[in-house]
Amino acid sequence: MKKQYTYPFTAIVGQEQMKLALVLNIINPTLSGVLIRGEKGTAKSTAVRALADILPEIDVVGGIPFNLSPDEDSDVIKECFEVSGEVLSEERERLSVEKHKVRVVELPVGATEDRVVGTLDLEHALKAGEKRIEPGLLASAHRGILYVDEVNLLDDHVVDVLLDSAAMGVNTIEREGVSFAHPSRFTLVGTMNPEEGELRPQLLDRFGLCVQIDGIRDAEERVMVMERRFLFEENPEAFCRRWADESEKLVEKIDMARRLYPSVSVSRENLLAIANYCLEVGVDGHRGDIIIMKTAKTLAAYDGRTEVGRDDIDKAAMFALPHRIRRQPLQDIVMDVGSMLKNKTSNLES
Template sequence: MQPYIRPTYPFSALVGQPRLKQALVLNAVNPRIGGVLIRGEKGTAKSTAVRALAHLLPLITVVADCPYSCPPDQLDRMCGSCRGRLQAGEDLPLQQRTTRLVELPVSASEDRLVGSLDLEHALVEGQRRFEPGLLAQVNRGLLYVDEVNLLDDHLVDILLDAAAMGINTVEREGISISHPARFILVGTMNPEEGELRPQLLDRFGLVVEIGGLKNVRERVDVIQRRMEYDADPEQFVQRWSSNEHHLTEEIAAAKKLLPQVQISEQDMAAVAMLSLELGVDGHRADLAILETARTHAALEGRTTISLEDIRVAAQLALPHRMRRQPFAEVRLDEQQLSDVLNKAAQERQRGNEETAGRDELKKA
């Protein structure tokens, strides 16, 4: 007899924490944003939100017998085996399933994460045999790392490299194997238990700071909803099913629209101006803001980026990258952000007027 497994708490039933939910949905639409790190004290629904997000992700079609869940219609995202079979004219077996959620324990070893090579089999049989790890299981899925600040720095480096490159490479004793590893990366941490090194913090596309709710009404809502869920999980989930379905459709529609969203030179100039004015080192921030802004535009149903899209993206992608003194907390100056965006809006208007003037001269 199978043990009873309670249904996952609905994402749409979470109370408050709008920035947390926004960052998660943006990454669900576009994993190229680079993942999200959620920083907050214990008991602030970090893990609940991440697990709930997995249930909003759409069904995916995979090659049924592939350990990497390869997409059957995207040659450039296939593993070498599936690509070879397809090019040889083989009909690949297909399967439709939910997007996979994989949780990485703090105690995980490197071999558990990246996979390992069976050297004994290679020596005896003369053939390489790869034992896939968690990065193989999570391809095209959601990888959740709780207490990422307690994970070995070396493993965090591997995770972030794989997330950025979309490929996992394992090299042992002169043997090298690579496979696709494209996934949504979500890490959570309690700052009271230690910080991530700045170099690792910078590699997360977005960072969200959350805390306990300060509004009495919201805290009462949390209590009531949790008690209702504990009393009858199935009925509670059913009550929120319409909201969940609506969110799933929003994410799917935004994913479809995303390739059509254009980034103009004016958008790039506005983002570059922001990074310079706010004292941000490097260029990761610029790329993260633009990727997030175009994703926000897709969620809004638009194919062009507005300055409001850039504002939302900057609020999520900039604070953890700004220069600060040791042990000092960084807060994004909203007034300064508004001033820079207003300046960018004026530059954009001036550029549009000059373009319109040149077009009129050509017509004349």
């Protein structure tokens, strides 16, 4: 079978805010994902699918399709083996552990609830008196990235499932009084064209970061987009090999940032600056404050520093606040970024 090549992440022209937001979520999965808003044909899907090549490796329990960590609760691991119809040795030392790359699992807009959540084999349960599970996409996405293209077009019942799993870190499969729950902690990445409708507020708030992207307006860069795409389609293997060094450098920088992140500190003065940002622009709740703090720490780590500066906070606010600012009916998210956050920055500087 012919190998399928993915357009390299580092070969994408422009769209630096989008690429940075995605990299930050790789470094720190607790940022809770990113919503990428923009017009058609701006490399949104290309960038997300290219993530697979720069994601780190993790330890995964072998023999079952739930992407479990060897450090998960032993009862959870045992039950996941049972519902998969596999046998788990009593000796924990014999647990099969494999190295897998963090996965990017794509959730199609038209996916059914059973495809997302998973299903119970009711016939097997009635005949054998045992649970047997057909895992869904939420099992595959555990400890990985769940990617939803055109996330604003998802059916409401699928949105409800995502909200429950994102909030609890657990996916529950229920049918005819029989239920099974398994871990499902994932980074949610969504792309959308605002012209096709907005997101429900509950789902919008679940994205840690939000970026707005537009088509490139510089003629030279647009030519570069065409040239690189032509070269990739003509000879994808050679094109990917050409960008291998750049990709490797990015992987090394991300790996360094992941190791450095726990050592990054934030002064109380800067924590107060974060709180004031959120108060002045009218952010509800405390999730915005926490996400800004985490994003600022991640930015510092990515830059090789162990202390958060004011520039980190300003940049983090541009990622974390646009979709959390209170808006008037029919007011667009981008207008808020262009007005309220700029006003806030000028006030701080004065």
